[in-house]
Amino acid sequence: NQANTLLKTIAQLNLAAAQSGGEDPSITDRQDSAVAKLSGLLDISVIRGSNGMVQVTTQSGNPLVVDNQASSLQFQANGGGAQLLLKGTDVTSQIYNGAIGGALEARNVALPALQARLDLLANSLTSAVNTAYGGNFFVSLSQVPGSATAIAVAVTDPAQLQTGLSGAPGDNSIVNAVSALQSQPVVNGVSATEYQAQTVFALGNDVANAQANSDASKAVITQMNSQRAAISGVSLDQEAANLMQFQRSYQAAARIISTVDSMMQTAIGMGSNH
Amino acid sequence: MQANFSTTNSLLQALQDAQAVQARSLAEISSGRRVSKPSDDPSASAALVRNASMQAQDDSYTAGDASLRSRFASADSALSSVVRQMTQAVSLAVEGANGTLSASDKVALAQQLSGIRDQVLSLGNTQFEGKFLFSGVNDNTAPFAANGGGTIQYQGAPAVATVNTGQGATIASGVTGDKLFGANGSSAFDALSGVISALDGNGDVAAAAAAVSTSLSNLSAQRVFFGTAMNALDGVTSSITTEKQGLSQQEDQLAGADITQAVTDLTQAQVAQGAVSAAFSKISQMSLLNYLNPPTG
Numbered sequence: 001n002q003a004n005t006l007l008k009t010i011a012q013l014n015l016a017a018a019q020s021g022g023e024d025p026s027i028t029d030r031q032d033s034a035v036a037k038l039s040g041l042l043d044i045s046v047i048r049g050s051n052g053m054v055q056v057t058t059q060s061g062n063p064l065v066v067d068n069q070a071s072s073l074q075f076q077a078n079g080g081g082a083q084l085l086l087k088g089t090d091v092t093s094q095i096y097n098g099a100i101g102g103a104l105e106a107r108n109v110a111l112p113a114l115q116a117r118l119d120l121l122a123n124s125l126t127s128a129v130n131t132a133y134g135g136n137f138f139v140s141l142s143q144v145p146g147s148a149t150a151i152a153v154a155v156t157d158p159a160q161l162q163t164g165l166s167g168a169p170g171d172n173s174i175v176n177a178v179s180a181l182q183s184q185p186v187v188n189g190v191s192a193t194e195y196q197a198q199t200v201f202a203l204g205n206d207v208a209n210a211q212a213n214s215d216a217s218k219a220v221i222t223q224m225n226s227q228r229a230a231i232s233g234v235s236l237d238q239e240a241a242n243l244m245q246f247q248r249s250y251q252a253a254a255r256i257i258s259t260v261d262s263m264m265q266t267a268i269g270m271g272s273n274h
Numbered sequence: 275m276q277a278n279f280s281t282t283n284s285l286l287q288a289l290q291d292a293q294a295v296q297a298r299s300l301a302e303i304s305s306g307r308r309v310s311k312p313s314d315d316p317s318a319s320a321a322l323v324r325n326a327s328m329q330a331q332d333d334s335y336t337a338g339d340a341s342l343r344s345r346f347a348s349a350d351s352a353l354s355s356v357v358r359q360m361t362q363a364v365s366l367a368v369e370g371a372n373g374t375l376s377a378s379d380k381v382a383l384a385q386q387l388s389g390i391r392d393q394v395l396s397l398g399n400t401q402f403e404g405k406f407l408f409s410g411v412n413d414n415t416a417p418f419a420a421n422g423g424g425t426i427q428y429q430g431a432p433a434v435a436t437v438n439t440g441q442g443a444t445i446a447s448g449v450t451g452d453k454l455f456g457a458n459g460s461s462a463f464d465a466l467s468g469v470i471s472a473l474d475g476n477g478d479v480a481a482a483a484a485a486v487s488t489s490l491s492n493l494s495a496q497r498v499f500f501g502t503a504m505n506a507l508d509g510v511t512s513s514i515t516t517e518k519q520g521l522s523q524q525e526d527q528l529a530g531a532d533i534t535q536a537v538t539d540l541t542q543a544q545v546a547q548g549a550v551s552a553a554f555s556k557i558s559q560m561s562l563l564n565y566l567n568p569p570t571g
Contacts, residue, residue: 164435170405170413170447172435179438182331193327201320204312211313218287225283 003100004072006038010054011070017052018068027052042098058094062086082107110206115148117199122147124187124195132177135162285554292547299540302531309529318528325525332518335440336511342437342447343507349407349448350500352400353493359397360462360490363390367469367483384473391466395426398451408451410434417451418463426463428452439510441517445503454496455489462489 013031020027031054035046038056044064047055056065064071064086073091076083082104084092092108095101126138126147136154141147155161164171187195302308312319369375370383398408398418405413410431417430428451435447455462465485472482 164411166411168411168413168431170409170411170431170435172437176436176438182327193324197320197323200312200323201316204314204316204319207311207313208316222284222287229283 003038003041004070006034006041007056007065007070007072009034010038010056010065011068014053014065015068017054020052024052040098042095042100058086058091060094062089062091062094114199114203116145117195117202118148119144119146121187121192121195121199122151125192126151128181128184128186129178132181133162133174134165137178285550285557288550289547289554292543292550295543296540296547299536299543302536303533303540306531307529308531308536315528322525322528325521325528329518329521329525332440332514332521335438336514336518338437339439339507339511339514342439342445343504343511345402345407345448346500346504346507348400348402350497350504352397352407353454353497353500356394356397357490357494357497359390359393360486360493363387363466363469364483364487364490366390367479367486370469370473371480371483380473384470387466387470387473391426391463391470394462394466398455406430407448408454410448410450418455425467426461427458428455428461439507441510441513443506443510445506446499449496449499454493456492460485462486462493465489 010031013027013034017024017027017031035044035054035056038044039046043059045057045059045061047057049055053067054065055063055067057063064073071087074085076085082092083090084095084100084104092104095104123141123144126141129137130140139150139152139154141150163169163175164173166173182193183191186192190198301310309315309318309322366383366387370380370387375383395418399416400407406415406417407413408430409415409417410433412431415430417428418426419429420426430451432450432452434450436444437447439445452458452461456464458464465482465488468485469479469482471477472479
């Protein structure tokens, strides 16, 4: 929604720019500011025309703002993945950067991967326990996706709990077998605890990496801003010096004019004294 | 290239960085944890998952072992009473073998021995937390009962359960009644019944007395299991306690806050923030404009 608002803003500014002939610096500034905010949201390509209008497209050329017309982006969530549509075309694969790109990647790539790991853990644990138990201790899960949500204990009445193979009340052979699972490879060749530890590590690592990339990007931005300011920034000292210079020139010119004026007056007055 | 260009951006960035460090340090100091989410330290977080799992296992074994030890103590105590009873039975039986006793004396001895047999039966059927101690895996059923003909027989299971004590060790959960008291037909009860009937019927009391004595020896030998088992459990429990302490320390090292470091970071960030703020206010004011006098004339 933010992006769509910004696109409309740019289109309106384009209209204003065209009307003013493209020379109004305040409009240019506002265009630049809107474009900067937009590029923080998604990857765009920007072309500034000589008439003062800014054309905005996606990286592969789908038009976002053409002259004073703005297109809008729609978000579509379907079970497996989220899509970004532009006038009905799926542009999801063209957006990897910016806040929207990040959200799309989290939604379509990172979160499903995490969910898949949890599902696998739930499913593997369920079937391993049920096998050791020799029945349905957990409700049997037929497919892996959705296992993490569906996992449930089937035996809720302690009296129904089968503790031993012989059925004798003091027989703990089944209990021993289930308990032994904690050190056995149950998921992907590793124990359940180990698999969970790997999941936690993967998640923490991904987040830490993203954080590090973000910090690095910030540092680059700071650097580039400094460089840009060095080239095109306003130096108050420079401007003050210029100001003084022009002020003196103005004073000098004013002095000349008043001198010429009084000379002319004298000259004109000369004639009238006779 | 301008010399005195606007440094606003980089100063602002430095301020934000300093504030971020302060926020992080404060969070660490107040929560006492350095690692509160996986991205704080991914490998430590993974290690913490394994650590937590092992601690949970240790806790579970500790509880199980404590319960098992109480069970053994209860069994041992019951058997200790049985030994006392049986010792007295031997002494009475030997007395009964003495040829000089009258018939009524023998009847009196027989009655005492009958009383002892009832006691031993009751002790043999001792329960712990509602479960029979000497019945093997059929611990809902009493191990000893009189059959139709009045003979006391073992009717429990032939085997006991094996329990995991932790530290990779297992232990039997007890001894079955038939091993302790002897197999049906030659058990301690049979021996006691033998003396009683010998006394009542003028049988060979001496031989019957010897059978009781043999039963007692067997019982005492089998009883040793419980003392040994309790010692073994104490060893395992001690080992688990040590392991848990180690795990607890490891958890501290992995996730606990390094207060000294956090306070240092916080102080440094505060100083940095103060310096940047001061510099900011000084620099942004300074330019040639401050030094210009308004033009005259």
